[in-house]
Amino acid sequence: MHVRRGAVLIAWSALAALAVQRAGAQQAPVAPPPASRSARTGVYSAAQAQRGQERYALMCQSCHTPASQAGPAFMNAWNGRTLLALFAYIELSMPMSDPGVLTPEECAELVAYLLKLNGFPPGPTDLSTNPDTLRGVRFDVATTPGGNP
Numbered sequence: 001m002h003v004r005r006g007a008v009l010i011a012w013s014a015l016a017a018l019a020v021q022r023a024g025a026q027q028a029p030v031a032p033p034p035a036s037r038s039a040r041t042g043v044y045s046a047a048q049a050q051r052g053q054e055r056y057a058l059m060c061q062s063c064h065t066p067a068s069q070a071g072p073a074f075m076n077a078w079n080g081r082t083l084l085a086l087f088a089y090i091e092l093s094m095p096m097s098d099p100g101v102l103t104p105e106e107c108a109e110l111v112a113y114l115l116k117l118n119g120f121p122p123g124p125t126d127l128s129t130n131p132d133t134l135r136g137v138r139f140d141v142a143t144t145p146g147g148n149p
Contacts, residue, residue, distance in 0.1 A: 034138075035082045035083075035135065035136050035137055035138035036136050037136055037137045037138070038137070038138055038140050039083060039115055039120050039137050039138065039139050039140065040120055040121065040140065041123065042121050042122055042123020042124070043083070043115070043120075043123055043127055043137050044108075044111070044112035044115055044116070044120075044122055044123065044126060044127035045112070045122055045123065045124065045125055045126045045127075046116075046122040047126075048108065048109055048112040048122075048126040048127060049109075049112040049113050049115070049116040049122060051109045051112075052108075052109035052110045052111070052112045052113030052114075052116075053113045053116075055106055055109050055110060055113075056110060056113050059094075059095050059102075060094070060095065060110070063095070063096055066117055069114055069117055069118075070114075070117040070118050071118075074114075074118065075118055075141045076141065078139040079139060079140060079141045080138060080139070080140060081138065081139050082134060082135050082136070082137060082138055082139070083111060083127070083134045083135075083137040083138070083139060084131055084134035084135040084137075085139075086111055086114070086139060087107050087108065087111050087129075087131075087134050090102065090107045090110050090111065091104065091107045094110075104129035105129060107129070108126065108127045108128070108129050111127055112126070112127050115127075115139075
């Protein structure tokens with residue numbers, strides 16, 4: 001049986017919450033630290049985005065046109081969230097016809113392509129597949145001096 005990494009993380013989180021509850025702990029849950037890095041700092045490579053574009057054309061474009069994944073609606077849907085949220089959504093929900101079949105590397109390639117589509121600049125290294133690293137990067141809409149995206 002093949003178990004997806006995202007599902008394992010969710011299961012571990014649920015088990016940890018249950019253990020705390022059974023131990024009778026009365027402390028409030030600790031929120032994860034806020035993402036400390038913007039995706040605008042070059043968190044993916046141009047080569048990785050190119051691989052993501054090729055994968056997108058093969059696996060995603062039949063349901064999602066590139067235009068539907070770029071622009072104000074897409075940007076506002078993900079603004080302020082971490083790249084882990086986008087990565088996990090793709091990993092656990094896509095493709096719609098067979099969710100969960102993408103490898104972590106394929107998910108990272110698709111996130112890199114989506115970042116490129118939305119004007120985020122590339123950097124010197126590939127986007128990581130490490131959940132802690134992805135949790136530390138926020139998807140943020142650039143604003144002009146007037147405050148408009």
